[in-house]
Amino acid sequence: MAGRTVLQAAEAIERFPLLLYKRILRLHYALPKEARLMGDTYVRDEFRRHKSVEPAQALVFLKEWASYCHTLSKQLSVKGIVNKTPIGQDFSSEFIDNFSEEQLHQLLELRIEAERYLGRNEIAKLLENSNSPEQK
Known part of the structure; x- marks a missing residue:
């Protein structure tokens, strides 16, 4: 049982970049069309550029994009929209x-x-x- 949990955790870590990428693209659907297109292109290029970087660099990259995802998620939430929170930082x-x-x-x-x-x-x-x- 423990071996399977470790294997599942390893698979989850391996899939994290793809899941983060998809989550960001989903969040971009709430942006105005031009901003969404610009954001999608930028995210796609960045994730492609960082496919084969060193693990330490990948960790920093994913941490920053996870922070972006979290911030954008808060800004696009109902609470953020009601409070007229500006998008970006x-x-x-x-x-x-x-x-x-x-x-x-x-x-x-x-x-x-x-x-x-x-x-x-x-x-x-x-x-x-x-x-x-x-x-x-």
Whole structure:
């Protein structure tokens, strides 16, 4: 009996990334269409990118996505909607200070996409202006 419980626990751990991925996609159904499409694409790309990472990196990855799932679930709950809880969360400067260059670049790309969704392209315009030959 104990051997079977251990086997079931091992299978549950192995399936956790897939279950988390599916749960996030289900939560995205409650988002506006454009946000859902952007979120689904981002989640799909991230989970594909992290399929074959080291276990320590996978643990951090899954912990952060589980936190996202929990936060979004609370924000989309009846209580969150009644209280008009905004969807999303700001990062602290301490949190961002720990990002790698690649993560910062990815965060910038995500911010640009989010602003396009909101109809604001301020960051994209700033980047275009800073890269234009006239500015140099």
